[in-house]
Each structure stands twice: as structure tokens, then as C-alpha cells.
Amino acid sequence: xxxxxxxxxxxxxxxxxxxxxxxxxxxxxxxxxxxxxxxxxxxxxxxxxxxxxxxxxxxxxxxxxxxxxxxxxxxxxxxxxxxxxxxxxxxxxxxxxxxxxxxxxxxxxxxxxxxxxxxxxxxxxxxxxxxxxxxxxxxxxxxxxxxxxxxxxxxxxxxxxxxxxxxxxxxxxxxxxxxxxxxxxxxxxxxxxxxxxxxxxxxxxxxxxxxxxxx
Numbered sequence: 001x002x003x004x005x006x007x008x009x010x011x012x013x014x015x016x017x018x019x020x021x022x023x024x025x026x027x028x029x030x031x032x033x034x035x036x037x038x039x040x041x042x043x044x045x046x047x048x049x050x051x052x053x054x055x056x057x058x059x060x061x062x063x064x065x066x067x068x069x070x071x072x073x074x075x076x077x078x079x080x081x082x083x084x085x086x087x088x089x090x091x092x093x094x095x096x097x098x099x100x101x102x103x104x105x106x107x108x109x110x111x112x113x114x115x116x117x118x119x120x121x122x123x124x125x126x127x128x129x130x131x132x133x134x135x136x137x138x139x140x141x142x143x144x145x146x147x148x149x150x151x152x153x154x155x156x157x158x159x160x161x162x163x164x165x166x167x168x169x170x171x172x173x174x175x176x177x178x179x180x181x182x183x184x185x186x187x188x189x190x191x192x193x194x195x196x197x198x199x200x201x202x203x204x205x206x207x208x209x210x211x212x213x214x215x
Contacts, residue, residue, distance in 0.1 A: 063122075063130060065087055067130045068084050068087060068098075068122070068130060068132070069084055069085070069086070069087065070083060070084060070085075071083060071084045071130055071131075071132050072132070073100060073120075073132045073133070073134050074131070074132070074133055074134075075133070075134060075135065075136060075137060075138075076133060076135055079138070081100075081102070081134065081136065081137065081138040081141055082100040082101055082102045082113070082134075082138070082141055083100070083101050084098055084099075084100065084101075084132060085099045085100065085101040085110075085112055086098070086099035086112070087099075088114070095117045096116070096117055097114045097115065097116060097117060098114075098115050098116075098117055098120060099112050099113070099114050099115075099147050100112070100113045100114075100115055100134075100141060102138070102141045102142055103142065111142070111146055112146060112147040113141050113144045113145075113146065113147055114147040115134065119134060119135070120132055120133065120134055121133040121134075
């Protein structure tokens, strides 16, 4: 399993349950990583024991993961060099790595490159839209090693579970088929024995009739 958790652009678009489950955690984590503030500052009042401390709205300086995933990345010259595909979190929920998608068309043939979170400049523009700037070149990203995952994605876990269910269903169906064949064979043998008995009895009755007629 991967030691860190990741949020994928494809999972965000195609899996509403995953999007809802991960959004809240990343929402706070991204903001804290950018501001460099400790987790305790996300709440104005420390919650009492047993009090979750629900937040009613977005706090100043915070942003949701959905405002970053899919965002075009530009270099200082303003050229687009990639887009944000994933945010990688550590065990404390802090964003450590941004996985950049480089090349490809509509995600096909695209290469993933891991870049430390602190290397990015993330800030809203005049229209309050998030911008991402990375001081590198497209050639450098293309030459960088491809990012490799060590954990299973939600899709992979679901696929494995589905395969397990399929294998069990096939085994069950095979067992039922074998039992049905055994039962059918047993009925067939009994039917054959019954038919043989009736045939022999009919033969005996046919053989005895001429003797009775002579009498």
C-alpha cells in the first residue's frame, strides 16, 4: 500500500464519493502548507474534549483541492509547462508533493512528475482564480523521472474485490453444476433401472399368455 495518500484528477471527476470524502481533509491541509501555520490555527477556539470543532466556512487564505487539481502550471515567463494531477499527503495530512502531468493529449500519453510542494508559488489572480507557477522548463520536466506509486488506488482495490467476488461466484456456480450433474445422473440411473424392470415384467407377461391359452 502507498505510504502516502493521493487525490487524482480522474478520481475527482469520476468518483463523487471519493471526491466528497477527501475534499475536506485536503482543503485544510493545502492551506496550512501554503501559510506555514500549525494545524491548531485552523480553529479560532481549541475544541473541548470530545468536541470535533466543526468549521462553518472557508477560512482566510484557505483553498480546496479542487481549485488546484487540474490547474495549469506556468513558468515565470508565463509559458504553460504542465498541469496538477495529484496532491500527495503525508501521515499528518500535510501536502508534501504535487504530481505534475507533462505532455500527452487529454491525459493520454501523459507523464507524471513529482515536484516538492514548496517549489510552487500558488496564489489567486485579480479574478480570485488560483494560479500555479514553477520555476523550471518543459524540457526539464520531460527529462525528470516518472513518478511511481507504492499504494493501491481506489479503483485498483475495487477491481481486486470485484475479482474476488467473481472468483467466488464461479466456484459456487461450478459446485452447483457438479451437484446438479450428479443428481441428474442419479435420476437417470434410477429411471433406467425402472424402465428395465418394467420391460422385463412386460416380457414375462407376454411369455406366459400362450401357456394360459392352451389350458
